[in-house]
Amino acid sequence: MDKILFDILNQVNEGIIILDDTLKILFWNTHMEYITNLKESQVLNNNLYEILPNLQKNYFKESVNVAIEKGHKSFFSAAMHKGLISNNIELNIRVSQLKNHRLKYLMIECIDVTNQFIRINQLKEHAQNLSILNKKLREKEIEIEKLAYYDKLTGIANRTLFHSLAEKLLESAKKDGSILGLIFIDVDNFKFINDNYGHKVGDKLLIELTKILTKFTRTNDIVARYGGDEFLILLPDIKELSNYEFIASRIKAEASKVTIDHMEFEILLSMGVSFYPNDGENIDDLISKADKAMYNVKGIGGNKCMCYLNE
Template sequence: MDSTLFDILNYVNEGIIITDEKLNILFWNIQMENLTQIKKEEAINSNLYERLPNLDKNYFKKAVNSVIENDYKYFFSSTIHEGLITDTRKLNIRINRFVRDNSRYVIIECIDVTSQVLRIEQLKKYSNELYILNKKLKEKEKEIEKLAYYDQLTGLANRTLFCHVAEKFLEKAKRDNSKLGLMFIDIDNFKKINDEYGHKAGDQVVIQIANILEESTRKHDIVSRYGGDEFLILLPDIQYYDNYEIIASRIADANREIIILDDIQVNISLSIGVSFYPEDGNNIDDLIFKADKAMYCAKNKGGNKCITTISIGKTLVGF
């Protein structure tokens, strides 16, 4: 074969093997020497499968036969077919046939993609790290949001979130010309419980009362810890002012015998004041202020009562 062509192929930046149709190696360029550490003197005139035994596989031999007989072209990816030529580099392999002077030859191109594969693996690694970092950041955002809008002890909406949501429901009530109820709830004798049993016992009372309030309200009612032993409940979309009684009765019927320490049980009573939009004001601050006044009216009557701003106070059964 033309020695000039061989000289040119020595400068190609990929490994080149040329064999005859019996797969005897006729050409082995410098890049093949670099890839395999096999000198051309050792490779020339030896059989392909003897020189590169990892190629001696049925699927590869069938491919080579198809190239010789049918002029098919084959490509073997470094990621799927590792170690065919060498275990130290990542090589894509292309196999073609060419004919010269009625003789058939096989040309095998070995393209070194080690650096590209490494870059891809690094990119995958970085992408995975970015995904994990992004996931952690989103989790942190949720934690920050929870700290900003939810009470840490009870998990209820805090004052900030309550006021934000209440304003939205108030705007809707104004548009729909509907009514809105607001309940202000305070635990009776809470300071006495803290003083006698300690703040951990007080926390247990607050947590269990929060659970009772959530279980007693409707799905779309908003229960909030306003601060200390005070709670707010927003009652959107009530048809009549006395609709609050359904929620108040559920609270009254709830079991409020709370175990605060291992063997100490206390009975908890509540004072509740209720205000209404539009009767008691045109904004949330006014409704909270009026409900707070009604709650203190209930406390002044001995506690364990629910009093509204527009009716004479009543004692609920079970309070």
């Protein structure tokens, strides 16, 4: 082989092996010495598979034979064919035929792609870290949203979310001409329970009451904690004004006997009711009228439900 060609190939920044048609090593450039830690003097005139036994894979040997006999080129990626030549360096391997007059030679190129693999792994790690960060941010966003729109103690809608939902339901009622009811609820004996049994029991009582309110209202009704021991129930699309009575009576009956910390309590509820369109054109009016009706109930001893229309 041409010495000038060998000198050139020694300057190439990839491993180059040149073999004769019997797979005897004729050339082993300096980059191959770096890749394998084998000097050219150690490998020349030796069989390829004796020097690099990991190449003795059936698919590789078949590709070598085809390259010698038919001149077909083969390519083996580092991603799919690890450790053929080095366990420490990621190598793409290309096998091709060289012809010099009637003689056939084989050239094996070993292209170091280790840095590319490192970069790809860094990008994968970065993408994974971004995914984890996005998940944490989304969880934090949900947590913040929950704090902004849901009552921390009971888990139901707070005043902010109630007003937002109520405005939408009121707008819908105005469009389709339906009745929208609102029940304002206050716990009559809440201060007594807090003073005599402690705030922890009081909190548990509010949680139990929340369960009752959500259990005995319809799926599309909105239950919200308005503040302290005050709750609101929005009743969209009721057919008759008297429909609220059934819901209120079920709530009152269930609240009459509640067990908290192995103690039985009777939750006494004053409830006032207002309606769109009869009692107001906006949510604030409906809340105000229902609140007045609720205080009228308290004025006659509490633990009843009264409609604003019946003042």
